[in-house]
Amino acid sequence: MAFIKTTEQSSYYTDLDKKSVGELLRGINTEDKSVPFAVEKALPQIEKLILAVTNKLKSGGRLFYIGSGTSGRLGIVDASECPPTFGVSHDVVIGLIAGGDQAIRKAVENAEDDRSQGWKDLQEHAVSPKDVVVGIAASGTTPYVVEALQLCNKNDIVTGCITCNEGSPLASTAQYPIEVVVGPEFVTGSSRMKAGTAQKLVLNMISTTVMIQLGKVKGNRMVDMQLSNDKLVERGIRMLMEELTITQEEAKTLLEQYGNVRSAITSYGKTHG
Numbered sequence: 001m002a003f004i005k006t007t008e009q010s011s012y013y014t015d016l017d018k019k020s021v022g023e024l025l026r027g028i029n030t031e032d033k034s035v036p037f038a039v040e041k042a043l044p045q046i047e048k049l050i051l052a053v054t055n056k057l058k059s060g061g062r063l064f065y066i067g068s069g070t071s072g073r074l075g076i077v078d079a080s081e082c083p084p085t086f087g088v089s090h091d092v093v094i095g096l097i098a099g100g101d102q103a104i105r106k107a108v109e110n111a112e113d114d115r116s117q118g119w120k121d122l123q124e125h126a127v128s129p130k131d132v133v134v135g136i137a138a139s140g141t142t143p144y145v146v147e148a149l150q151l152c153n154k155n156d157i158v159t160g161c162i163t164c165n166e167g168s169p170l171a172s173t174a175q176y177p178i179e180v181v182v183g184p185e186f187v188t189g190s191s192r193m194k195a196g197t198a199q200k201l202v203l204n205m206i207s208t209t210v211m212i213q214l215g216k217v218k219g220n221r222m223v224d225m226q227l228s229n230d231k232l233v234e235r236g237i238r239m240l241m242e243e244l245t246i247t248q249e250e251a252k253t254l255l256e257q258y259g260n261v262r263s264a265i266t267s268y269g270k271t272h273g
Helices: 021-032 035-041 043-058 069-086 117-123 143-154 169-173 194-213 230-244 248-258 261-272
Strands: 063-067 093-097 132-136 158-163 176-179
Touching: 021 194, 035 043, 035 194, 043 063, 043 132, 043 158, 043 176, 043 194, 063 069, 063 117, 063 143, 063 194, 069 093, 069 132, 069 194, 093 117, 117 143, 132 143, 132 194, 143 158, 143 169, 158 169, 158 194, 169 176, 230 248, 230 261, 248 261
Parallel strands: 063 093, 063 132, 132 158, 158 176
Antiparallel strands: none
């Protein structure tokens, strides 16, 4: 069967430039509502990848996201939020983008077409069979990503992917492919829209579920979060008040003493158990 990019097919909506703001918003919203259902169909694929990632991270490995453009930026966002949210080191989940860090803000011409750079970028981080590499590409054809995964496979490194087209070269390369087929975009070919939303939802699932499996959540609370601003300190105090049934002042004192919600809970339990 020939590979067809549904993300590149013509929008279901015509004459966008003639529609009112209200009509445009309703159309975009209608399309957006279809994305979670597309993700739901891919849950079995997502589960398989998460189990593989969890297994590697429990053994001291790392999770790499690699992509270009919007896909690369979304991977970087997810990776960058793991340390403050779950208290892990910055080198546990790593996001790489075609064109390097400058591409986070501005598009780097032809970066996604460089077949060799993806593997080079991974090698700069000493990628090894202990790790997992997840390629992110809405099209499923990005050379920077596809070639990187091919070389990972040759070097016994577990590979996964997130793509929004069925039967793509990327999906056939990845050992654990995730295909979230969202269909044509509201603006034809603008895969930062539904495809980007789908990728963000899947990335949320991967990092959150893996971190829960690694013990970084207690009950439903982020007990290992970094207390990097006043809002998070206040959240930590509330967590301690609710978990330990103590006053605000007692919780504040504990948090100041131990600097971490989990440590405060553990210590309190030992002295008041």
